[in-house]
Amino acid sequence: MSGKSLLLKVILLGDGGVGKSSLMNRYVTDRFDSQSFHTIGVEFLNRDLEVDGRLVTLQIWDTAGQERFKSLRTPFYRGADCCLLTFAVDDLQSFHNLGCWKKEFMYYSDVRDPERFPFVVLGNKVDKASEREVGEDEARAWCQENGACPYFETSAKDDTNVGAAFEAAVREVLAGEDQLDHALLSSAIDLHGNRKAPRSSCC
Numbered sequence: 001m002s003g004k005s006l007l008l009k010v011i012l013l014g015d016g017g018v019g020k021s022s023l024m025n026r027y028v029t030d031r032f033d034s035q036s037f038h039t040i041g042v043e044f045l046n047r048d049l050e051v052d053g054r055l056v057t058l059q060i061w062d063t064a065g066q067e068r069f070k071s072l073r074t075p076f077y078r079g080a081d082c083c084l085l086t087f088a089v090d091d092l093q094s095f096h097n098l099g100c101w102k103k104e105f106m107y108y109s110d111v112r113d114p115e116r117f118p119f120v121v122l123g124n125k126v127d128k129a130s131e132r133e134v135g136e137d138e139a140r141a142w143c144q145e146n147g148a149c150p151y152f153e154t155s156a157k158d159d160t161n162v163g164a165a166f167e168a169a170v171r172e173v174l175a176g177e178d179q180l181d182h183a184l185l186s187s188a189i190d191l192h193g194n195r196k197a198p199r200s201s202c203c
């Protein structure tokens with residue numbers, strides 16, 4: 001296990017009321033408040049964890065989902081390592097809006113490699129089974145069509161899959177970094193210290 005902790009920034013996006021603050025609070029403080037207030041702007045909390053032998057400090061940024069707070073949340077998208085797109089399974093509109101959230105994130109985050117940026121999708125409030133408006137298959141199909149991102153059915157209320165979802169976000173980031181390290185290593189230098197032939201160039 002490496003002793004140095006890696007700081008990762010993950011950001012929760014999704015419609016107002018889907019449970020972003022509740023998911024963050026459940027994960028970091030293990031509490032659930034059935035009377036929570038709408039978030040204004042952004043808030044963040046840290047939690048240390050260990051994933052596959054790596055020490056990680058997860059910095060979770062919780063944003064305000066209501067449209068009127070758009071200008072307060074978008075400046076915080078830059079520097080995110082992973083984006084958790086959240087909807088509530090009892091709210092079809094919040095599921096239909098996932099694509100808008102993804103676009104908004106891409107526009108304001110200015111990520112270096114949009115094709116490879118890691119997203120994780122959370123279908124929250126699965127404890128409200130009788131009020132479901134979005135099926136698990138439908139949600140998984142959306143994820144498949146949108147970069148094959150991991151999908152978790154969560155309940156901040158019952159603490160279902162909350163830890164698993166945040167850990168998956170960390171794994172997605174670490175997997176991307178490993179790929180990048182591998183690509184950089186193999187393109188720059190081989191194990192015996194020989195430089196690979198430079199790519200032909202016109203200048």
Ligand SMILES: Nc1nc2c(ncn2[C@@H]2O[C@H](COP(=O)(O)OP(=O)(O)OP(=O)(O)O)[C@@H](O)[C@H]2O)c(=O)[nH]1
Nearest residue numbers: 016017018019020021022034038039065155156157
């Ligand atoms: N039944 C149930 N209710 C939940 C769950 N998660 C959140 N809630 C409730 O849904 C309401 C909204 O939750 P929030 O966490 O404030 O939602 P939000 O996404 O942060 O909303 P904004 O801050 O406006 O963007 C609150 O009354 C929560 O108690 C859940 O998993 N199950």
Ligand SMILES: [Mg+2]
Nearest residue numbers: 020021038039
């Ligand atoms: Mg909130």
